[in-house]
Amino acid sequence: MSEPRKLEVLRAIVEDYVHSREPVGSKALVERHHLGVSSATIRNDMAALEDDGLITAPHTSAGRIPTDKGYRLFVDQISAVKPLSQAERRAIQTLLEGSDDLDDVLERTVRLLSQLTNQVAVVQYPHLSRATIRHIEFVLLAPRQVLVVLIANTGKVEQKVVDVGQELADDALAGIRARFLGSLAGTSLSQLTQSLPAVVSGIGPAQRQAAQALAHGLEILAHSSREDRMVMAGTANLARSNVDFPLSIGPVLEALEEQVVMLRLLSEMAQDPRGVTVSIGRENPYDGLAEASVVATAYGPDSTAKIGVLGPTRMDYPTTMAAVRAVARYLSRILGP
Amino acid sequence: MSEPRKLEVLRAIVEDYVHSREPVGSKALVERHHLGVSSATIRNDMAALEDDGLITAPHTSAGRIPTDKGYRLFVDQISAVKPLSQAERRAIQTLLEGSDDLDDVLERTVRLLSQLTNQVAVVQYPHLSRATIRHIEFVLLAPRQVLVVLIANTGKVEQKVVDVGQELADDALAGIRARFLGSLAGTSLSQLTQSLPAVVSGIGPAQRQAAQALAHGLEILAHSSREDRMVMAGTANLARSNVDFPLSIGPVLEALEEQVVMLRLLSEMAQDPRGVTVSIGRENPYDGLAEASVVATAYGPDSTAKIGVLGPTRMDYPTTMAAVRAVARYLSRILGP
DNA sequence: CTTAGCACTCGACATGCCTAAGTGCTAACA
DNA sequence: TGTTAGCACTTAGGCATGTCGAGTGCTAAG
Numbered sequence: 001m002s003e004p005r006k007l008e009v010l011r012a013i014v015e016d017y018v019h020s021r022e023p024v025g026s027k028a029l030v031e032r033h034h035l036g037v038s039s040a041t042i043r044n045d046m047a048a049l050e051d052d053g054l055i056t057a058p059h060t061s062a063g064r065i066p067t068d069k070g071y072r073l074f075v076d077q078i079s080a081v082k083p084l085s086q087a088e089r090r091a092i093q094t095l096l097e098g099s100d101d102l103d104d105v106l107e108r109t110v111r112l113l114s115q116l117t118n119q120v121a122v123v124q125y126p127h128l129s130r131a132t133i134r135h136i137e138f139v140l141l142a143p144r145q146v147l148v149v150l151i152a153n154t155g156k157v158e159q160k161v162v163d164v165g166q167e168l169a170d171d172a173l174a175g176i177r178a179r180f181l182g183s184l185a186g187t188s189l190s191q192l193t194q195s196l197p198a199v200v201s202g203i204g205p206a207q208r209q210a211a212q213a214l215a216h217g218l219e220i221l222a223h224s225s226r227e228d229r230m231v232m233a234g235t236a237n238l239a240r241s242n243v244d245f246p247l248s249i250g251p252v253l254e255a256l257e258e259q260v261v262m263l264r265l266l267s268e269m270a271q272d273p274r275g276v277t278v279s280i281g282r283e284n285p286y287d288g289l290a291e292a293s294v295v296a297t298a299y300g301p302d303s304t305a306k307i308g309v310l311g312p313t314r315m316d317y318p319t320t321m322a323a324v325r326a327v328a329r330y331l332s333r334i335l336g337p
Numbered sequence: 338m339s340e341p342r343k344l345e346v347l348r349a350i351v352e353d354y355v356h357s358r359e360p361v362g363s364k365a366l367v368e369r370h371h372l373g374v375s376s377a378t379i380r381n382d383m384a385a386l387e388d389d390g391l392i393t394a395p396h397t398s399a400g401r402i403p404t405d406k407g408y409r410l411f412v413d414q415i416s417a418v419k420p421l422s423q424a425e426r427r428a429i430q431t432l433l434e435g436s437d438d439l440d441d442v443l444e445r446t447v448r449l450l451s452q453l454t455n456q457v458a459v460v461q462y463p464h465l466s467r468a469t470i471r472h473i474e475f476v477l478l479a480p481r482q483v484l485v486v487l488i489a490n491t492g493k494v495e496q497k498v499v500d501v502g503q504e505l506a507d508d509a510l511a512g513i514r515a516r517f518l519g520s521l522a523g524t525s526l527s528q529l530t531q532s533l534p535a536v537v538s539g540i541g542p543a544q545r546q547a548a549q550a551l552a553h554g555l556e557i558l559a560h561s562s563r564e565d566r567m568v569m570a571g572t573a574n575l576a577r578s579n580v581d582f583p584l585s586i587g588p589v590l591e592a593l594e595e596q597v598v599m600l601r602l603l604s605e606m607a608q609d610p611r612g613v614t615v616s617i618g619r620e621n622p623y624d625g626l627a628e629a630s631v632v633a634t635a636y637g638p639d640s641t642a643k644i645g646v647l648g649p650t651r652m653d654y655p656t657t658m659a660a661v662r663a664v665a666r667y668l669s670r671i672l673g674p
Numbered sequence: 675c676t677t678a679g680c681a682c683t684c685g686a687c688a689t690g691c692c693t694a695a696g697t698g699c700t701a702a703c704a
Numbered sequence: 705t706g707t708t709a710g711c712a713c714t715t716a717g718g719c720a721t722g723t724c725g726a727g728t729g730c731t732a733a734g
Contacts, residue, residue, distance in 0.1 A: 060684050233594065363697080399696070
């Protein structure tokens with residue numbers, strides 16, 4: 001029994017099953033693929049594959065379907081990433097060009113990716129760690145309430161209302177702002193925490209409490225800013241592939257709604273040398289996604305934020321991986337170096 | 338045949354069907370409710386109700402289920418809005434208190450409402466028409482690109498990148514900003530369009546083009562600002578009530594994802610004197626929602642933005658209406674007059 | 675190592691039967 | 705005139721049965 005042919009058989013099974021949604025038997029296999037051997041030989045190979053835990057039979061006399069492990073082997077060793085069609089490349093390019101707002105770009109991107117793959121697409125907001133402070137604004141909303149606005153050189157704006165604990169006049173606040181801005185403009189967001197104490201201590205004790213509160217607000221904005229948010233599109237595609245989630249799509253929707261779950265999942269997915277990482281079925285840390293796979297990759301200047309696609313374990317991995325990779329590249333290019 | 342009893346029978350049918358999900362027959366009806374007449378009499382009443390198009394039989398010998406028209410009559414004339422339990426009131430109060438950020442408040446609100454009703458909750462961003470301008474900021478991102486930030490007295494921040502069409506220095510931009518801010522601070526967003534031309538014309542011809550572009554950017558921010566966005570929660574609840582959407586929840590998810598559809602739907606729902614509007618099944622303008630009902634009401638200072646719940650036609654209207662109304666009231670109170 | 679052949683296993687499907695639920699109708703009743 | 709009892713009729717759904725086909729595992733031969 002030749003090892004290469006065994007892999008070839010696995011490849012054929014995965015491809016046929018992805019295509020037909022039905023367990024694939026030995027006879028159908030030799031008909032659809034020109035393997036050069038008879039069905040009986042394939043049966044032996046299949047028995048071996050089943051012993052290896054790569055495929056399984058739903059019941060005694062049905063064809064075989066790949067297991068999570070089988071998909072894993074397929075993704076890791078067998079499949080070649082399909083290049084996108086020319087039309088698809090053009091669609092990506094035209095759809096993502098000509099928008100300047102980050103929100104807008106990400107919104108378009110998820111929609112595009114979900115349409116390209118017919119699945120659920122997810123994009124994490126890019127990290128701002130390398131971004132620097134371009135502007136700080138304090139706006140007095142009420143005697144003790146200040147709206148803190150942080151504008152980064154990436155065009156990102158974050159805001160938060162802070163209770164400063166003491167009454168402040170408008171000009172006092174303006175003074176504090178000037179101090180902050182003077183010392184902090186150009187500082188990278190990741191270094192902000194180190195730079196803040198010096199600024200605060202340079203402010204007179206009368207306004208020390210307020211300055212402290214404002215500094216804390218800035219820190220929160222800089223640190224936890226949008227990198228823990230994400231945008232999503234294509235949930236309706238889940239329902240279309242209803243059959244693919246035997247139990248129910250309920251748990252999957254729950255996972256998607258609990259952004260925390262998705263973000264953790266994305267961040268835990270190790271970086272693959274080929275650039276696209278896949279998490280298959282029960283490999284997922286969340287039980288609700290036991291029948292789902294996630295294909296993701298990093299993007300952006302730092303390659304820290306993630307973009308990905310979620311679908312049934314029975315998905316077209318090569319095409320999906322190609323789409324994710326291509327969209328991530330275009331997105332990185334648009335967001336600049 | 339007494340007319341009041343006919344309505345009573347309809348009420349009983351709706352309640353039983355909502356409770357059991359199964360067509361309800363004449364015998365079960367007299368057992369569960371003390372109507373004081375025999376099942377044969379009820380059968381006559383049911384036949385009349387069917388003639389009126391208020392109930393229908395799935396097949397010859399099954400019980401009856403309410404039609405859209407039946408639900409409509411039930412909602413309009415029969416049902417009384419149930420008061421919320423004390424525990425629920427307390428839950429609303431504690432969950433919605435102690436947050437200052439609008440995004441945060443709305444986020445909590447949808448989650449709360451979806452949990453309260455076990456359905457999909459939707460909240461439209463409140464209109465800002467009565468809000469006034471508190472602050473304007475222009476930040477030079479590139480020689481010709483300016484980030485325009487508009488801060489309203491409601492604590493809302495809107496931003497947009499504008500191509501000013503000419504190269505600008507930092508101090509020139511600061512000058513323009515001072516002009517804008519001086520003339521516009523305190524202006525209501527709805528009047529901004531009228532006030533802008535005067536400001537622009539007061540700026541020297543050398544920077545006229547840029548000022549024009551900036552004014553346009555401000556106008557867009559003020560006018561189309563978030564009122565065309567919405568927040569949503571509880572989509573997973575759709576899957577749980579899988580049975581309630583015989584076809585598939587696909588179309589429903591599509592409608593929810595197309596925010597345009599939902600926003601139009603919400604805005605088209607007329608204001609009901611009792612404060613809560615209901616759109617039932619095929620009454621919905623969107624085909625995908627033919628098996629869904631929407632319960633919505635206005636909230637906020639102007640009572641222009643909408644908050645609502647979407648679920649299967651077979652929903653517990655009294656309870657849902659009570660929850661929507663209560664949450665809308667609390668939300669209005671928090672957002673202030 | 676490959677192949678052909680064969681017995682065996684199960685799911686899918688059709689058929690027929692039966693029961694429970696529920697209706698509509700008619701005739702009697704208050 | 706409205707209500708009731710009784711009865712024939714309809715239908716979905718559960719259950720047993722039988723058949724068919726797809727697919728497997730195994731064995732023996734090439």
